[in-house]
Amino acid sequence: MMRESVQILEKKIFIKRDDLLDFGITGFNGNKARKFLSLLDSQYEVFVSFGGNQSNAMQVLAALAKARGKEFFYITSEPPKFLRTSPMGNFAFGLAHNVRYVFAPAGSRVEVLENLAREVFAQQYKRYGERALFIPQGGSEELAMRGMRELVRELCEMIESKASSDIAESKKSKALDSDNVWSRSGGNGGFAPIDDTQEQRSCNTIMLFITAGSGVSARSFVRAQCEMRRECDNGQCESKNAGDMELITLCCAGEIGGVGRTLCADFAFGSLQAEVWAMYHKLLAQGIEFDLLYDCVGFVLLERALEQGYFSDEDLAKPWVFVHSGGLLGNASQILRYERKFGVSFLHAQKIPHKKNPL
Missing domain, CATH: 3.40.50.1100 (Rossmann fold)
Structure with missing residues (x-):
């Protein structure tokens, strides 16, 4: 358009x-929707990813997961107190769309987030096998x-x-x-x-x-x-x-x-x-x-x-x-x-x- x-x-x-x-899913738009378009009709049951607490990729995956009945685990650093108290932006969107947040220590480097995300993915893989998908930060x-x-x-x-x-x-x-x-x-x-x-x-x-x-x-x-x-x-x-x-x-x-x-x-x-x-x-x-x-x-x-x-x-x-x-x-x-x-x-x-x- x-x-x-x-x-x-x-x-x-x-x-x-x-x-x-407009793919019929509120919040599923923009650059990140292009990246994750292939997941619209996928057979995956759970997504695991990581990144910042205001990530656009997180927002789009959250919208997709809720609309399609998937679980979505997202690993991010512990948000500041004001954001936990008064959620806003993509973080608030994630909470409203049932994102399973896993918090690393505040200020964690991206390597720490990725390692924790891979641990969470390993747990989910035991449950779901090939129906679990690990998504790198920002997609692939x-x-x-x-x-x-x-x-x-x-x-x-x-x-x-x-x-x-x-x-x-x-x-x-x-x-x-x-x-x-x-x-x-x-x-x-x-x-x-x-x-x-x-x-x-x-x-x-x-x-x-x-x-x-x-x-x-x-x-x-x-x-x-x-x-x-x-x-x-x-x-x-x-x-x-x-x-x-x-x-x-x-x-x-x-x-x-x-x-x-x-x-x-x-x-x-x-x-x-x-x-x-x-x-x-x-x-x-x-x-x-x-x-x-x-x-x-x-x-x-x-x-x-x-x-x-x-x-x-x-x-x-x-x-x-x-x-x-x-x-x-x-x-x-x-x-x-x-x-x-x-x-x-x-x-x-x-x-x-x-x-x-x-x-």
Whole structure:
């Protein structure tokens, strides 16, 4: 679903609204629903996973487990007293959806959480055997492939539909409208008369932006895109436009390999940044809420890159599509943290200075 757009500096960016995905399960949407789509109709009886107490993956698995009558054990560090007393966000969602929380000591490292999760899984495996599933933090590429293939297919359908309508319109007018970013032929904003073959190629090429933490979604997207391109080359096309998307991965928690071009944050994942808080309000003022951990960081990286001239004229001439990762429940606790540090709002979108980042 892609019905809206935002603007960063002078660049219009279309939004693939994965936060609005609807599989008939409240809370099962966004990036993590893509990752766990293969579990919708699985025969597993129990899931075991681990991570933070406001994890988006935990929320989606909790929604799925309750809707399908599964048990879900989730290992996380002991939450702070205020969160235990007044649950909010994804933690509250998990409590309401019967998550079997197992708490490690407060501040436990991820290795401690994983070891405890594997102990819990071993116990459940004795009960359920192959019907028990251990899920790494944030999921895995194997689990994610079904959802990422679906994302590639949906984007390809969007490209084909938009290209067809643009070509039909251009044949009528003999010239492309200057507001039509899908068919722009040059970085200077001009439009040139071109034949149908060239026009089809221009329309069918997009810049796609996905935010990433561990990189599972980005790597599985690349795999799905490559698989579908090979299938098309072999005459088994599911989506003939699979190769017409250039992925830019917006890395929120460090460098990620194997995902094409990347823009990476130069601050710690989850740290409070004034420019991220300002970006949250800039985007909210344009009518769409994004999460503070991933998407708002991604837009900060895009804004920096635009300011520093990272993108070529060819890049800028293409339509840009940003995949909304969802995860909005997690904003409840994040907003409180930001308000305590920076105040209630940046609604006037004042300029927040940041370090120059050699992208």
